[in-house]
Amino acid sequence: MRRLLPYLALLFAIACGNAPNSQPAQPTRAAVGAPLGERLPSGSLIVVQGGQQRALLPDGRSIALAEPQQGARGAPNGAYGVAFIPSGGTFDIALIDYSQNPPAQREIPEGRGLINPVILWQPDSSGFVFYDFPLIGNLSALEALYYYRISSGERRALLSADQMGNQRAVALAFSPNGMYLLYGTLREDSEAIGAQSGTGYLLNLLGGQPIALPEEALLGFSGWLGDSSGFLSLRDDPQTGRGYLTLYRLTQLAQPRRLSAESDNVTLAVSAPDGAQIALALRTAEGLSALRVMAVDGSNGREIYRLPQGENIIALFWAAPETIYFSTLGNSGERTWRIAPNGGTPTQVSEGVLRGVVR
Numbered sequence: 432m433r434r435l436l437p438y439l440a441l442l443f444a445i446a447c448g449n450a451p452n453s454q455p456a457q458p459t460r461a462a463v464g465a466p467l468g469e470r471l472p473s474g475s476l477i478v479v480q481g482g483q484q485r486a487l488l489p490d491g492r493s494i495a496l497a498e499p500q501q502g503a504r505g506a507p508n509g510a511y512g513v514a515f516i517p518s519g520g521t522f523d524i525a526l527i528d529y530s531q532n533p534p535a536q537r538e539i540p541e542g543r544g545l546i547n548p549v550i551l552w553q554p555d556s557s558g559f560v561f562y563d564f565p566l567i568g569n570l571s572a573l574e575a576l577y578y579y580r581i582s583s584g585e586r587r588a589l590l591s592a593d594q595m596g597n598q599r600a601v602a603l604a605f606s607p608n609g610m611y612l613l614y615g616t617l618r619e620d621s622e623a624i625g626a627q628s629g630t631g632y633l634l635n636l637l638g639g640q641p642i643a644l645p646e647e648a649l650l651g652f653s654g655w656l657g658d659s660s661g662f663l664s665l666r667d668d669p670q671t672g673r674g675y676l677t678l679y680r681l682t683q684l685a686q687p688r689r690l691s692a693e694s695d696n697v698t699l700a701v702s703a704p705d706g707a708q709i710a711l712a713l714r715t716a717e718g719l720s721a722l723r724v725m726a727v728d729g730s731n732g733r734e735i736y737r738l739p740q741g742e743n744i745i746a747l748f749w750a751a752p753e754t755i756y757f758s759t760l761g762n763s764g765e766r767t768w769r770i771a772p773n774g775g776t777p778t779q780v781s782e783g784v785l786r787g788v789v790r
Contacts, residue, residue, distance in 0.1 A: 468497030470529040471509025471789045476756070478767060480783035487781055499527045502786075503549075508556040509789040511581065515548055521572075524548050524561060526579070539579060541586050544572035551602040553609050554790075557581055560589065560602045560612070576600050576614070578636075589634065590614075590641075603631075603652060606659040607704075610636055611681075613662065615649055633681070645685055653699075656727065657749075658706030665700050668693075676700050676711065678727070690729035699747040702727075708772065710755055712744040720744045722757065724772050735774030750788040758784045 476487040477496070484496045486509075496505065499512030506512065510530045515522040524542035528535040539561070542548065546565035553559060558580040563571040574592035579585070589612070590600050598616040605612055612634045631649035632641040651666030653676070661680040664687070668675050673696040678688045690709070691697050698720075699712035711723045720743050725732035738744065742761035749755050749772075757777075758767045767785045768777040 468500050468512065468527070468529055468534060469494070471500070471505075473509070473789055475509060475789040476767070476781060476785060477505070477787040477789070478781050478783040478785055480765075480781075484786065485783070486789075497527075500529075503551060505787075506552050506556040506559075507554055507787070507790050511556060513550050513559070513561070518544065521546055522548055524550075526581070537584065539586065541573060541577050542579075546571055549602070551605065553605050554607050555609055556790075557609065560605075562600065562602065564599065564601065576602065589636070594641075598630075603649065604655060604662075606655050607657055608659040610659065612636060613644075613649065613652070614641075633684075642684075644679075645687070648679055648684065648687070654701055656702045656706035657704040660706060663700050663702065663709070665697060674698055676709075688729075690725070699744060701747050701749045703749050703772070704752055710747060710749055710772070712747050712757065720759075722755070722770070733774075735772065736770055736777060746785050748785060748788055756780070756785050756788065760784075 471486050472489055474489045478485055478487060484501045485493055486496055487493050497512065499505070499514040504513040510528070512527040512529065514525045514527050514536065516525060521544045524539055524545065526537040526539065528537065542561055545563040546569050547563060549562055549564050551560040558578055560576060560578055562576045563573045565571050574595075575588040576590040576595075578587055578589050595616065601615045601617065603613040603615055614632055614634060616630050616632070631644035633644060634641045648664065651664045653663040653665040655662045660682075661678055664677045664679060665674055666677075667673065671693070673693075675689060675693075675695065676691040676697050678690050680688075691711070696714040697711050698714060701710050703709065707727055708724055709727055711725065713721050713723055715721055715737070719740060720738040721734050722736045722744070723732050723734050738759065742759045744757050745760045745765075746758035746767075747755070748757070753771055755770050755772055756767060757770070758765060765782065765784050766779055767781040767783060769780050770777040
C-alpha cells in the first residue's frame, strides 16, 4: 500500500492540476469576449515568479500568461490554449487560437457541463485529450476520454465509458512521436489518495486494445525517452530511501532496467530530445546537488555541474540537443539556469521556477 501511494498521488495531482483557479463565477472577458493573450514564439520560457505564470520571450519581454495558456491548458507550441468558461456551476471548454489576430475561440460540443475538466496536449500541439474528473458524489456529463484534433475539429472517444467500466481514466503523457498515450485508472469510488487501486495502460492511438503495464510501471513516472522507445520511472528504494531510476522499453515492458547505481540518490531525470542520453539531478554523499549526464543504458555517466551548499535542483528540462535548463531553490530564492550537456559554468536566465519551454 505504501508503495502505491505515489502513483495515486501523481494521478490525483494531474487531475487537480487542470482545475479552474476558483469556484464558478461570472464569465470573464477572456471567456465570453475577445480572448486575451498572444502567441508565444519558439524558445519562450514558461516560469512561475511570485506565484504568477509568465512567459519570457526571446525578444527579452516578460508577459503574464492568459488563463487559457497556463499550466496544462497551454499548447506546447504556444499557439493555442483551452479556456474554461463558467456555465451554471460547471464549465464549458473552448479552444483559443492565438495564431490568429485577434485570437479566435472555438467551442467543443462534448466539452460542455464539465465539473473538473482536464487537458493533456499532444507534444506537437496537433490535438489534446480532454475529460472530466469530478470528486466523489458528482456525476459528470462526460464519461469518456475524448481527443480533439486541431486541424479538422474532429472529436473522438479514445476510451468509452463501456471500456472503462467502473474505473476512471487519468491521462498521464503522450509519447513524443504522438503514437502512444500512457494513462492510469482509479476506481469510481476513489479520489486517489489512499485508494488500493490504480493500474497503468499503454494505448496505441493508431488502433488496438490498451496494453496493461507491469505492476508499479507508472510509479514515479518521470517522462518518455525522446525517441518514444520507452519511459523513465523514478522512485525511492524502500530499504535505503534513495531515489533510483528505472527504464521501461516498450519492446520489453516486463523487463525494466535499473539505470542508477545503488549508491546514487536521484531526485530528477529527463531524456535528451533524441533519447540517446539522460540528465539526472542527484544528491551527493556530502548532501550537495549535482547534475549528471549519462547514456540511455546507464553507462558513461559524467558529472557536469555541482551546486554550492544550500542550493537544490527543483526542475529539470532538456529543451534542445545542446541546451539543458534547471531551476534551483536556495538562499537566493528560486532561479533558472542554462547549461550545455558537456558541462561548464551555467548561465542564469531568469528568476523563478521553469515550468516549460515553448517548442
